[in-house]
Amino acid sequence: MKLTVQFVATAAVLVLASRGAHGADVKVIANPSVAMKAVSADDLKDIFLENKDLLGGAHVEPVLLKNGAAHEAFLSEYVGKSDAGLRAYYRSLIFTGKGAIPKDFGSDAEVVAYVAKTRGAIGYVRSTTDTAGVNVLAVK
Amino acid sequence: MSIAVLATLAFASASSAQDFTVFNRPVQVHGFASQGFAYTNHNNFLTMNTTNGSPAFTDGVLNVSTSITDKFRLSAQGYTRKVGQLDDFRPELDFAFGDYRFTTWLGVRAGRVKTAIGLYNDTQDAEFLYTWALLPQGVYPLDLRNAMIAHDGVDVYGRISLRQIGKLNYTAYAGKRTFDDRGGYYTFASDLGMPITAESGRAVGWDLRWSTPLKGLTLGSSWTDLTQDRKGVFTAAGFVPGAPYTGLSSPQRTAVGYGDFQRGRWDFSGEYRASDYWLNILVDLPGVPPFPWNGSNECWFLASTYQASKRISVGIYHSNLHVDAPWNPADTASNHIYDEVGAFRYDINRFWTAKAEGHLMDGYGDIFSTQGFYQRSNPDGFKPKTNMLVLRTSVTF
Numbered sequence: 072m073k074l075t076v077q078f079v080a081t082a083a084v085l086v087l088a089s090r091g092a093h094g095a096d097v098k099v100i101a102n103p104s105v106a107m108k109a110v111s112a113d114d115l116k117d118i119f120l121e122n123k124d125l126l127g128g129a130h131v132e133p134v135l136l137k138n139g140a141a142h143e144a145f146l147s148e149y150v151g152k153s154d155a156g157l158r159a160y161y162r163s164l165i166f167t168g169k170g171a172i173p174k175d176f177g178s179d180a181e182v183v184a185y186v187a188k189t190r191g192a193i194g195y196v197r198s199t200t201d202t203a204g205v206n207v208l209a210v211k
Numbered sequence: 212m213s214i215a216v217l218a219t220l221a222f223a224s225a226s227s228a229q230d231f232t233v234f235n236r237p238v239q240v241h242g243f244a245s246q247g248f249a250y251t252n253h254n255n256f257l258t259m260n261t262t263n264g265s266p267a268f269t270d271g272v273l274n275v276s277t278s279i280t281d282k283f284r285l286s287a288q289g290y291t292r293k294v295g296q297l298d299d300f301r302p303e304l305d306f307a308f309g310d311y312r313f314t315t316w317l318g319v320r321a322g323r324v325k326t327a328i329g330l331y332n333d334t335q336d337a338e339f340l341y342t343w344a345l346l347p348q349g350v351y352p353l354d355l356r357n358a359m360i361a362h363d364g365v366d367v368y369g370r371i372s373l374r375q376i377g378k379l380n381y382t383a384y385a386g387k388r389t390f391d392d393r394g395g396y397y398t399f400a401s402d403l404g405m406p407i408t409a410e411s412g413r414a415v416g417w418d419l420r421w422s423t424p425l426k427g428l429t430l431g432s433s434w435t436d437l438t439q440d441r442k443g444v445f446t447a448a449g450f451v452p453g454a455p456y457t458g459l460s461s462p463q464r465t466a467v468g469y470g471d472f473q474r475g476r477w478d479f480s481g482e483y484r485a486s487d488y489w490l491n492i493l494v495d496l497p498g499v500p501p502f503p504w505n506g507s508n509e510c511w512f513l514a515s516t517y518q519a520s521k522r523i524s525v526g527i528y529h530s531n532l533h534v535d536a537p538w539n540p541a542d543t544a545s546n547h548i549y550d551e552v553g554a555f556r557y558d559i560n561r562f563w564t565a566k567a568e569g570h571l572m573d574g575y576g577d578i579f580s581t582q583g584f585y586q587r588s589n590p591d592g593f594k595p596k597t598n599m600l601v602l603r604t605s606v607t608f
Contacts, residue, residue, distance in 0.1 A: 122370050122380075123315045130281040151426070155521070158561065159340050162607065165241050167325045167333045168286030168306050171276055172239065174230075191281070 096144040100186050100205040101193040105129050109209040110193075115149050118193060120160065121170040126193070134185055134194035135175040141197040149195075149210065229608075236277050244271035245338055245605035253594035254575060257354050258295030258398065258585050261599065267295050268603070270336065272305065284310045290336065295588070297354055298393045305336075306361055316369040323389065325361050327368075327382040327418035328433040329467045329482050332359060337607075342516040342526040342556045344568040344603040348583055349510035349532030349548060350482055354395030355581055359435065359465075362386040362414040373421075380420040388412040388437060399581040404449025405456070412438040412460060427474045433467040439490070450502075455495040458504070463488040476518040483511040506577070507535045522558040527551075537577040544595040547574040548582055563606045570599040 099110065107127040110118075117123035119133045136142035138154065146152055152160060164170030176182045179196035186192040187204035196202065229240040247268030251261040259265035270292030278284050290305035292298050308322030325333035334340055335351050345353065364386015371379045390410045391397065400407050416435035423430060441458040445451050469482035487507035494501070510533070516526035530550040537546040554568040575593045576582025584593055 117315075117370075122378075124281070124312065125315060155558070155561075162241075163334050163337065163340055165239070165274060165276070166243070166272065166288065166337045168274075168276065168284075168288065168308060168310070168320075171237075171278070171284075172241075 096198060097141045097148075097195045098198045098200070098202070099193065099195050099208045099210055100183065100202050101126075101131070101208050102186050102188075102190055103204075103206055104190045105131060105193060105206060105208075107208060108206075109211050112149055112210055115210060116151065119150050119157075119173075121164060121173075130191045131193045132189065132191045133173045134182055134189075134192050135173055136179070136182060136195070137175045137177050141179065141195065145195045233277065236279060238275065238277040241274045241276075241608060242272050243337065243339060243605055243607035245269065245603060247344065247601060247603040249599060249601050251597050251599045254584055254597045255295075255588035256597065256599060257583050258297055258395075258588050260295070260588070265295065267293055269293050269300075272336065282312050284312075286310065294353060297395060297398060298391065301393060303391070314369070316371050318368050320366040320368065321364075323361050323363050324366050324384065324386075326359055326384065326414065326416070326435075327366075328359060328416065328435055328465070329418075329484065330431070330469045330471060330480060332433075335360070338566075338603065339564050339605045339607050342524045342566070343514075343528070343552070343554050344566040344601040345552075345570075347482075347510075347512035347514070347528055347530035347552075348550065349530045350484055350512055352395065352581070352583060354398075354583055354585075357389060357391035357394045358396060359414070359437070361389050363389060364414065375424060377424050378422045380422070381417065383417040385415045386413070388414045388439065395581050398587070399585060400443070401446075402448075402586045404446045404452070405443060406446060407441045407443045409442040411440050428470070428472045430470045431468070433465075433469075435463075435465045435467075437463045437465075439463065439488075441490075445494075450492075451494050451496055451499055454499065457493045457495070458490045459493065461489040461491070478516045478518075479514070481511065481513045483509070485509045508577075509533045509535070516554075524556045526554045526556075528554075532574075532576060532582060534577040534582075539578065544574045544593070545577050548576045549573040562608055563604070565604045566602065568601045568603075570597070570601065572597040572599065 105126055110126060114123060118131055124130055146154060146157060150157060161172045165172060176185060179200040182194045182196050183202055183205055186194045231238055248266045249259055249261045249268055250264040255261050259267050272288055272290050274288040276284060276286040287307035288305040289302055291300050291302045293300045304323060306323045306325050308320045308324045310320045312318035327333055331346055331351060335346055362384060364384060366382055366384040368382040373379055397407050414437050418433040420429060420431040439460040444455050445453060465484055465486040467484045471480040489503060489505040492502050492504055512528050512530040514526060514528035516524055518524045532548040534546045539545055551571040552568060554566060556564060556566045558564050573596050575584040
């Protein structure tokens, strides 16, 4: 019985740790004009798929990384598309006039700098990135 | 035109898009160009000389868009193509409209707007979005692209949360149809001795797209109500040589159901359309009674694609077109076109794709209904089966 409890507890810790590690790969950041402390995963997906451009009454603009582990992790966990799939999606918006291709940057620092200075900007960076000057949003 | 394709390729390789600022507003410029080659063993297809192999299969787009305010966007796109004897690179305005989004669930577009019908109507030109070199022709006929590609009018659109049962994207539109006097319909009418000199009509309809609670599954439905009034003069090959005519159209209705399921590397899609049309032909000649030109057809496809690797995707589809009342019921090849297709796509880089595709086509559709097989390209008549190879490359920026 004791062994079973220990096994279940260990397994639970490993599962939670792996889930937490995946969720902690990236953090979502926003310009201080976005007066929200959290965003739902559903809203986050809609923002990056340009189905939604308001959050808490404020206009929001998605910002992406060009590539990298944080980029792949964010797309996989919150958008549900690969990089190629997302770029194809943005192109379908462009060539029907229904959207634009969001700005993308090659480094976390560039994303933070742009989000800090751009009203409504919302992006993502590695969880270890210095995010002074921007808000970090919890994803619920 | 191949020079234009190469030029676009060079430009695309240098940048992903052109972003700049005008009066402190962001402006984006994008475009694409594609070049194809088609070969058939029997029957020339889409007015190309495909039995000898034809490279007369080129199109391109230039797109400009800007945000005037957070809620208001302007977009415009020019399009040009040459497909066999169709269109001959004449540039046209693909769309140009203002888009004001009040909220997530309500927006308005006004101007020339691409028409939302089925899975791919408004994106059918952007062949780099798909594994296929040709979309299922029974549902998305390349030669009849302009029949429903856009309308001059107003769209109301939005996205509504249905809570636990997903989300619903809706579009409702009303306006005037756009016509292409060098496209498939005009070419076909000319071949029948009934060339069109003037045409007008309305377009009214809606599209509903349900993102279901099942991850990756989208289901949808569209409906259109079109009219197509026309004028012309019969030629020597026509019903009443030399006589002017007026064609007054009753609503041409098309009902559409579709679905798409994406999971992992797989994508499954399908679409069904049922259409009917009625044109009352009034001949401007005493003693000649009016006569109807009417018909109906059904078409559908089922498709599957697999992303084999980062650069390679493969796919198959079955396309099925059935003509309800062909002119000559004894000609069994005229009441249908079935198409079995296998496709291979290779992404050379993020901006440049190449495809190879095989078609096994059975039937050629009704002589009085444009279905890709034209009398002018097949003066000796049609063979019942057509095998076709299509190669296509495109660049986008």
